[in-house]
Amino acid sequence: MNKAKFITFEGIDGAGKSTHLTWFAETLRKRGNEVLVTREPGGTPVGENLRDILLNQTMHAETEALLMFAARLEHIEQVIKPALQRGIWVVSDRFSDASFAYQGGGRGMNVAKLEQLECWVHENFQPDLTLLFDLPVEVARQRLSKNITLDRFEQEKDSFFEKVRQAYLERRKKHPDRFVLINAAQSPEQVKVNLEKVILSLS
Ligand code: TYD
Numbered sequence: 001m002n003k004a005k006f007i008t009f010e011g012i013d014g015a016g017k018s019t020h021l022t023w024f025a026e027t028l029r030k031r032g033n034e035v036l037v038t039r040e041p042g043g044t045p046v047g048e049n050l051r052d053i054l055l056n057q058t059m060h061a062e063t064e065a066l067l068m069f070a071a072r073l074e075h076i077e078q079v080i081k082p083a084l085q086r087g088i089w090v091v092s093d094r095f096s097d098a099s100f101a102y103q104g105g106g107r108g109m110n111v112a113k114l115e116q117l118e119c120w121v122h123e124n125f126q127p128d129l130t131l132l133f134d135l136p137v138e139v140a141r142q143r144l145s146k147n148i149t150l151d152r153f154e155q156e157k158d159s160f161f162e163k164v165r166q167a168y169l170e171r172r173k174k175h176p177d178r179f180v181l182i183n184a185a186q187s188p189e190q191v192k193v194n195l196e197k198v199i200l201s202l203s
Pocket residue numbers: 013018040041068093094095096097098099100102103151153154
């Protein structure tokens with residue numbers, strides 16, 4: 001049997017990654033893989049409690065980063081690694097690239113500090129593949145405007161999301177081997193065609 005893979009979905013709020021993630025996981029299952037779908041912040045009881053705090057309470061940018069990585073450690077040790085060891089594929093809605101994009105890019109936090117946290121929490125462990133759903137901020141904003149309620153991040157200004165988007169693209173430059181860029185401004189059908197190609201390329 002092929003080695004189970006750890007795949008992450010990333011992008012600014014409103015990119016549509018959550019919808020595509022469900023379809024992607026289902027397609028993997030149809031080709032015979034056992035798949036666990038999870039998310040960050042969250043994915044464990046501790047992580048989901050931290051998510052509630054992170055999405056609703058105002059805090060210092062570095063507190064935000066520490067809590068994101070605390071939730072992540074729990075997620076990796078309790079959920080992600082045990083699943084991979086059992087041959088189960090893991091598809092996560094966000095992972096550490098989101099911390100570099102949102103806390104690093106959006107909030108302007110020192111990237112060296114984020115790298116220290118990354119090294120502490122998951123040295124030598126990275127996703128096998130990261131799908132970056134990229135689109136102009138105005139398009140994402142239009143999609144978000146259809147939501148009835150917006151969380152603390154979704155309420156941020158366009159300038160914040162512009163910085164998040166650029167930080168994601170920088171992250172891709174730094175890790176070209178694991179990133180695949182998806183043009184999320186396309187129609188859902190066109191995005192699916194791109195995702196099908198990605199799935200075909202997986203061993
Ligand atoms: P999101 O995937 O957007 O949840 P939903 O689709 O249910 O709204 O994730 C929640 C928010 O958390 C998102 O705005 C980005 C933010 N976030 C960070 O700022 N840093 C991180 O490390 C992670 C994982 C998420």
